[in-house]
Amino acid sequence: MKNLSIKILFALSFVTLVYCSKKVTGRTDNLPALNPLSIDINAGSWKTVLLKRPDTFAVATPLAVTNVNYVAELNEIKGLQKSLTSDQEANINYWAAGGVLRWNELMRELVAKYNLPPYQNPDGTYPIPSSTNPFAYPLFPFANPPYAARAYAYISAAQYDALVACWYYKKLYNRPAPYTTDAAIIAKVPTTSLPSYPSEAAVLAGVTAEMMKLLFPTEIAAIQMKAIDHENAAIMSGAATRSDLVAGEALGRQIAQVFIARARADNAGKAVGTPADWANFETSTAAKGEIPWISQDNPKRPGMLPFFGKVIPFLFDTTTVKALVPPPPPSTSSSQMKQETDEVYSYTNNPTLENKQLVLFWGDGVGTYTPPGHWNAIASEDFIPKNYSEVRWARNMALLNMSLMDAAIVCWNTKYTYYNPRPSQLNPAIKTLTGLPNFPSYISGHSTFSGAASTILGYLNPERAAAYTQMANDASKSRLVGGLHYKSDCTVGLTVGASVGQYAIDRAKADGSN
Amino acid sequence: MGALFSYTASFAQTDQDAIMMNKNLFCTGLTYSTSNWNKYWEGTNLRDNLNIGTITTNELSVMGNYGIKNNLNILFSAPYVSTKASMGVLHPASGIQDFSAWVKWMPIEKSLKKGTFSLYLLGGASLPMTDYIVDYLPLSIGLKSSTVSGRLLIDYQLGHFFITGSETYTIRGNTKLERNSYYTTSLFLTNEVAMPDVNTVSVRTGFRSSRLIAEAILTDMKTLGGFDITKNNMPFPSNRMNATTIAANFKYVIPNLSELALVGGVNHVIAGRNVGQSTGFYGGFFYVLDFSKKQKK
Numbered sequence: 001m002k003n004l005s006i007k008i009l010f011a012l013s014f015v016t017l018v019y020c021s022k023k024v025t026g027r028t029d030n031l032p033a034l035n036p037l038s039i040d041i042n043a044g045s046w047k048t049v050l051l052k053r054p055d056t057f058a059v060a061t062p063l064a065v066t067n068v069n070y071v072a073e074l075n076e077i078k079g080l081q082k083s084l085t086s087d088q089e090a091n092i093n094y095w096a097a098g099g100v101l102r103w104n105e106l107m108r109e110l111v112a113k114y115n116l117p118p119y120q121n122p123d124g125t126y127p128i129p130s131s132t133n134p135f136a137y138p139l140f141p142f143a144n145p146p147y148a149a150r151a152y153a154y155i156s157a158a159q160y161d162a163l164v165a166c167w168y169y170k171k172l173y174n175r176p177a178p179y180t181t182d183a184a185i186i187a188k189v190p191t192t193s194l195p196s197y198p199s200e201a202a203v204l205a206g207v208t209a210e211m212m213k214l215l216f217p218t219e220i221a222a223i224q225m226k227a228i229d230h231e232n233a234a235i236m237s238g239a240a241t242r243s244d245l246v247a248g249e250a251l252g253r254q255i256a257q258v259f260i261a262r263a264r265a266d267n268a269g270k271a272v273g274t275p276a277d278w279a280n281f282e283t284s285t286a287a288k289g290e291i292p293w294i295s296q297d298n299p300k301r302p303g304m305l306p307f308f309g310k311v312i313p314f315l316f317d318t319t320t321v322k323a324l325v326p327p328p329p330p331s332t333s334s335s336q337m338k339q340e341t342d343e344v345y346s347y348t349n350n351p352t353l354e355n356k357q358l359v360l361f362w363g364d365g366v367g368t369y370t371p372p373g374h375w376n377a378i379a380s381e382d383f384i385p386k387n388y389s390e391v392r393w394a395r396n397m398a399l400l401n402m403s404l405m406d407a408a409i410v411c412w413n414t415k416y417t418y419y420n421p422r423p424s425q426l427n428p429a430i431k432t433l434t435g436l437p438n439f440p441s442y443i444s445g446h447s448t449f450s451g452a453a454s455t456i457l458g459y460l461n462p463e464r465a466a467a468y469t470q471m472a473n474d475a476s477k478s479r480l481v482g483g484l485h486y487k488s489d490c491t492v493g494l495t496v497g498a499s500v501g502q503y504a505i506d507r508a509k510a511d512g513s514n
Numbered sequence: 515m516g517a518l519f520s521y522t523a524s525f526a527q528t529d530q531d532a533i534m535m536n537k538n539l540f541c542t543g544l545t546y547s548t549s550n551w552n553k554y555w556e557g558t559n560l561r562d563n564l565n566i567g568t569i570t571t572n573e574l575s576v577m578g579n580y581g582i583k584n585n586l587n588i589l590f591s592a593p594y595v596s597t598k599a600s601m602g603v604l605h606p607a608s609g610i611q612d613f614s615a616w617v618k619w620m621p622i623e624k625s626l627k628k629g630t631f632s633l634y635l636l637g638g639a640s641l642p643m644t645d646y647i648v649d650y651l652p653l654s655i656g657l658k659s660s661t662v663s664g665r666l667l668i669d670y671q672l673g674h675f676f677i678t679g680s681e682t683y684t685i686r687g688n689t690k691l692e693r694n695s696y697y698t699t700s701l702f703l704t705n706e707v708a709m710p711d712v713n714t715v716s717v718r719t720g721f722r723s724s725r726l727i728a729e730a731i732l733t734d735m736k737t738l739g740g741f742d743i744t745k746n747n748m749p750f751p752s753n754r755m756n757a758t759t760i761a762a763n764f765k766y767v768i769p770n771l772s773e774l775a776l777v778g779g780v781n782h783v784i785a786g787r788n789v790g791q792s793t794g795f796y797g798g799f800f801y802v803l804d805f806s807k808k809q810k811k
Contacts, residue, residue, distance in 0.1 A: 022687065024688060357647070357692045432603045
């Protein structure tokens with residue numbers, strides 16, 4: 001009988017073990033509140049990306065803290081704090097971890113959701129997502145790596161400029177936070193001496209919600225709800241009053257318009273090209289005596305965003321893009337290309353488990369937040385323990401994401417300059433360990449993104465510089481051993497990416513934040 | 515548990531039938547199955563995909579069934595699985611998948627009307643045996659989730675005619691992806707994926723004698739939760755994978771060598787959600803070893 005109970009106990013504990021493992025906790029689900037080491041009170045003088053001046057958009061002088069109408073605003077907070085629900089408390093804690101961080105995560109979520117190649121038409125052609133009809137299939141956008149890189153960059157750069165302007169007015173008007181002014185207001189976040197007018201939470205909510213109208217038009221309603229959540233967290237936590245929020249949101253939305261105007265004219269809208277353009281890549285490459293890239297999708301799909309290489313970059317001009325495009329890959333008829341193709345085959349013919357895992361870890365393909373998103377995740381998770389101010393968070397994410405977008409531009413320019421075939425095109429016996437991207441091989445996008453990201457991150461967070469280099473090398477290697485790229489695609493990609501990243505370092509050194 | 519995107523139900527498994535090995539008998543067998551599909555349900559939409567063509571799954575399983583008592587058996591199986599796509603560039607996959615074991619208990623067996631009624635309770639568990647790749651559907655060889663299952667099975671036999679009904683509830687533990695973030699219907703920053711449980715109802719009927727079993731089977735597997743594959747997306751381990759399968763099986767005991775039985779069958783998924791519309795065949799043999807004489811010494 002005793003024996004039986006032990007057996008039952010054993011069986012039950014196995015059931016419990018399996019059952020209790022069902023909870024899944026994300027790495028950033030339960031973060032402590034952001035408690036900046038420095039409030040960066042002088043950030044209003046940092047060099048902006050597009051804004052000519054931090055006070056390009058006026059913010060009215062706030063009411064004095066003794067004004068009766070301001071006292072009424074304090075009473076609103078007290079009223080809210082009297083009956084906070086557990087959901088409202090959870091919302092405060094969620095946003096307290098950092099507004100730039102949370103919006104970056106939400107952005108990555110949208111990229112993953114929209115990173116789906118359109119399904120073909122009955123005649124074997126492919127429909128193209130339309131920003132003017134975003135709810136019709138295929139949903140707009142197809143958030144592929146170049147699209148995503150550009151979206152992350154616009155959001156991050158706009159947030160940065162908006163927070164620089166916000167800090168400018170914070171210092172100018174120097175209105176203390178409600179929890180400082182009124183002892184009856186409970187601080188539900190770490191207290192700082194940062195002035196609260198205009199609210200940085202509302203600036204972020206406003207600028208991001210406005211940018212999203214352009215980038216993810218089918219998500220405007222959902223994003224607007226998040227913006228309200230963010231502002232509610234700020235007021236309920238005792239960190240901002242209603243007028244802090246109103247002024248901040250208006251400022252954010254206005255600054256977004258500057259970025260939206262740039263985005264509408266940055267050539268991204270022309271990146272798809274026409275059937276005549278697509279045919280021309282093939283014939284002009286063949287005319288040079290090289291084997292042109294051919295889509296290995298079935299039915300054949302036009303190459304992804306062939307004119308993305310003409311998008312106007314953030315960190316340098318379009319002449320520099322051309323200068324950064326590397327020399328051609330080995331000729332498709334050369335012995336070196338044959339040798340590199342054989343090398344790819346040697347990795348994929350009988351892949352090791354370790355290589356398979358590496359390929360999938362860095363795959364970042366369909367339905368994921370893309371390689372730029374992966375580097376945003378790496379950066380964010382390293383920035384969390386740094387306790388940056390929101391404006392420094394924004395600065396660092398902007399530097400990273402401008403690097404990634406500009407890396408995408410140079411990489412795509414290279415890809416469609418040389419229109420080089422994939423290893424599996426030159427040798428159909430090569431089978432890939434993850435999905436094959438639908439664009440030319442030279443140079444590797446993963447390698448270019450990773451070279452750029454690891455370079456700027458190594459500058460921003462020097463103690464992790466060696467780790468970033470290792471990650472970039474791993475990401476790059478994964479494309480070789482996964483059968484997606486030749487070795488020269490990877491090595492040249494890393495080098496080109498590093499050159500792009502250097503421009504971000506140059507900017508960072510001179511932006512007044514150090 | 516057969517809850518794969520490429521649905522491969524092992525209908526030969528004796529954990530699903532109303533047959534017990536007598537005390538001290540050990541039955542072991544080897545089965546080979548092959549199944550393939552060229553259409554799958556993306557959510558509820560049945561489609562083809564020219565980037566994979568036809569997916570073929572082959573499986574070689576070793577199985578065993580030992581009679582602790584006449585009404586208490588333990589069973590196990592361990593499969594080697596390989597998958598491949600007929601079109602596109604994706605690499606094939608293969609490897610040793612999950613070990614599964616069952617305890618099968620028949621607390622009730624009694625005459626009812628002119629036939630025999632019996633009731634079985636089964637408890638099972640499965641564990642991945644190797645570190646195979648998960649995040650590679652539809653070509654991954656399994657979902658790499660540890661599971662615990664409970665099954666109620668009832669059987670009625672009248673002469674050579676029988677009917678068996680069963681219901682199985684499977685609790686599935688988390689699986690771990692090779693990447694550290696994923697999107698289902700929201701973004702997760704972890705490699706761990708919560709797997710929804712699975713409930714399976716099965717009815718089988720046909721002819722059963724000591725020499726020959728010939729049966730038809732209807733099985734309905736439902737995943738209790740999970741999400742649909744979005745349009746033109748890749749399948750994911752925690753998709754809501756449902757499958758209604760029809761199958762026919764036989765088991766034939768060799769007349770002059772009653773320790774040896776041949777088994778075989780065919781199965782087809784007639785309705786599904788986030789699974790392949792697969793058609794499968796299997797064949798194999800079972801051999802019975804008698805340990806009772808040795809034990810008596």
